[in-house]
Amino acid sequence: MKWRGLFRLVHRDVGSFCVALTLAYGLSGLAVNHLDDWNPSYRFETRRVELGAIPPGTPAELEAHVVRALAFDPKHVRGHVQDSDTAFRVFLVGGEEVALDLRTGSATHKTVARRAVLFQVNALHLNHLKGVWTYVADAFAIALMVLAITGMTMMKGDAGLRGRGKWFVGAGLLVPLGFILYVLQ
């Protein structure tokens, strides 16, 4: 088999094998590029609740009062913290919390939920898993380089690198090069 034939075969099969991760990393890339504008992994919701006058008591009693008033399942309560003389928080499983103003009885109930799909693809893309996933991600990075090289060279003639290919490769090089030269200097 000639080398171009081999490259086409490698490009086709490695490309197919990488479809899932390429889409996952691409999706995550879009999501985390805009980290300043939103949280790509979690969705937060806050609602105001009024608990009325708060009876004096120990922190444990205050926690019990909040749990009763908001009808939480006591099994879901993790604990509490007294942030100041007037600020008290109760934590529930899953990162949920109630922040209470002891003077007014006003509280905010914050809940957190993972964004479906995005949480998982971000964890893979940003290598939150560490350990062995690092090697899988390394293999994927190498596969992408193989795809670039085989993709660039597998066609010959006018459709190949010596024909229209060189313009596209050149244009693709100019974009990052332009940013490096004009923005990073």
Next chain:
Amino acid sequence: MRSLAPARLAVILAALLMAVPACDKGPARGEAAAKLAAGADTAAKATAEPAAAPGTPYGAGVKLAAATSIAEILGAPETFKGKTVRVEGMITDVCAQRGCWMELAGEAAGEKLRFKVDDGDMVFPVEAKGKYAVAEGVVAVNELTGDDARAYAEYQAKEAGKEFDPASVTDPMRIVRLDGVGAVLRDQK
């Protein structure tokens, strides 16, 4: 190459990648699984942590046996500056964007110590709020000028999604934090 049926070739490729975890002998497998399930109270505890600190390990875990109280560190930060300490406390806040810090509560009201790591070094899940952390790190003391303090406070407010009034910060600020080495998170003390 052509003699291999495509299905067989694809399965071999996948099997090769799946075999990597099987070759891994370290604690990372349990750790990774636990981190995926982070926030769930049933997070895997089958890790190679010392018996003194059960839970889900992050980074290098915890090596020191004796804990220093957060009050002690905040009371005399210069004494501890540059020293590696172990602290324990309830997690009251976590960096929502990158999971790159968590705040631990001391015994007294308002006592908090931030445990900071480099982005991606360890990633603490937002769902960890209210859990108990045993953390080990190096005490860092940073003196901020008025301008730096304002910029810092503005960043903190933005991160927390709160409004910021620049006039509210005029004085220099001292930041005491723990530069994280490792931690163990668990449901209860």
